[in-house]
Amino acid sequence: MDITNRTVLIVGGTSGIGLGLARRFVAAGSTVIVGGRNTRTIIGLETVQIDVTDADSVLRARDEVLALHPELDVLVTMSGVLLMEDLRDPDHFAAAETTINVNLLGTIRTVDAFTPHFVRRGAGDIITVSSGIGFLPFPLMPTYGASKAGVHAYTEALRAQLAGAGVTVTELIPPAVATAGQEKVNPAALPLDGFLDEVIDLITENPTPNEIVVDAARRLRWAERDGTYAGLLEARSRSLETLPGR
Numbered sequence: 001m002d003i004t005n006r007t008v009l010i011v012g013g014t015s016g017i018g019l020g021l022a023r024r025f026v027a028a029g030s031t032v033i034v035g036g037r038n039t040r041t042i043i044g045l046e047t048v049q050i051d052v053t054d055a056d057s058v059l060r061a062r063d064e065v066l067a068l069h070p071e072l073d074v075l076v077t078m079s080g081v082l083l084m085e086d087l088r089d090p091d092h093f094a095a096a097e098t099t100i101n102v103n104l105l106g107t108i109r110t111v112d113a114f115t116p117h118f119v120r121r122g123a124g125d126i127i128t129v130s131s132g133i134g135f136l137p138f139p140l141m142p143t144y145g146a147s148k149a150g151v152h153a154y155t156e157a158l159r160a161q162l163a164g165a166g167v168t169v170t171e172l173i174p175p176a177v178a179t180a181g182q183e184k185v186n187p188a189a190l191p192l193d194g195f196l197d198e199v200i201d202l203i204t205e206n207p208t209p210n211e212i213v214v215d216a217a218r219r220l221r222w223a224e225r226d227g228t229y230a231g232l233l234e235a236r237s238r239s240l241e242t243l244p245g246r
C-alpha cells in the first residue's frame with residue numbers, strides 16, 4: 001500500500017495507536033483526518049467529530065469528510081474500548097454492551113457508511129483493527145476478545161464481498177501496545193514507536209498482506225495452529241487472581 005499520497009480518515013485517531021498512525025501517514029506525505037468524540041486536544045491535524053455508537057453521528061461525519069475530501073481513499077476503523085470484566089458479577093453487562101457497541105458495531109457502522117463511496121470510486125483501502133486477544137483470549141477482558149474475534153470474522157467477509165471492486169481490506173492485529181493505560185499495567189506492552197515502525201514496514205509491502213501482524217503478535221495470532229493455545233491461555237488466566245475476592 002502506498003502511504004505517500006493518500007487521503008486517509010482514521011476513525012479512533014484522537015489518541016494512542018490511531019494518532020500515532022495518523023502522524024506516520026502525514027510524515028509520509030498523505031493528508032489525514034482523525035475522528036473521535038474528543039477532538040479538541042488534537043493539534044496540527046484535521047479532525048472530525050464522530051461517535052461510532054451513534055449512527056447519525058457516523059453519517060454526519062461521513063458527509064462532512066466526503067464534502068471536503070471527495071478523493072478519500074483510505075479508511076481506518078480504529079475506535080475501541082478496552083474494558084475488564086468480572087463475569088461472576090452480573091454488573092459486568094454494562095461493560096459488555098459498551099464493548100460490543102463501540103468495537104464491533106462501531107466498526108460495522110463506520111464501514112457501512114463509507115462502503116458505497118469506495119465501491120463508487122472502484123479503488124481504495126479499508127483497514128480494520130482487531131487484536132491478538134481476538135485469537136487468544138485474555139480472560140480479564142472477555143467481551144473485548146469476543147468483539148475483536150467478531151471484527152476478524154467480519155473483516156474476512158467484507159474482503160470477500162468487496163473482491164473485484166478494487167477495494168482492499170486489511171486487518172491490523174496489534175499485540176499489547178503501550179497505549180490506553182497498557183503502559184501502566186503491562187510491562188510487556190510494545191512501545192508505540194517500535195510497534196508503528198513494524199506496522200509501516202508491513203503495510204507498505206506490495207501487495208499489502210491481508211493481515212498486519214507484527215512479530216510480537218504472531219504467537220497470539222497463530223497459537224491454535226502452533227499448538228501453544230492451551231498453555232498460553234492457562235498462563236493468561238493467572239491474571240484473574242487480580243480480581244477482587246479471588
Ligand SMILES: NC(=O)c1ccc[n+]([C@@H]2O[C@H](COP(=O)([O-])OP(=O)(O)OC[C@H]3O[C@@H](n4cnc5c(N)ncnc54)[C@H](OP(=O)(O)O)[C@@H]3O)[C@@H](O)[C@H]2O)c1
Binds near residue numbers: 129189
Ligand atoms: N493498546 C493495545 O494494547 C491494543 C492491542 C490490540 C488492539 N488494540 C486496538 O487498537 C485500537 C486503538 O487502541 P489504543 O490502544 O490506541 O486506545 P486509545 O488510545 O484509548 O484509543 C481509542 C480510540 O478510540 C476512540 N473511541 C473510543 N470510543 C469511541 C466512540 N464511541 N466513538 C468514536 N471513537 C471512539 C477514541 O477516541 P475518543 O475518545 O476521542 O472518542 C480513541 O481515538 C482499539 O481498537 C484497540 O482495541 C489496542
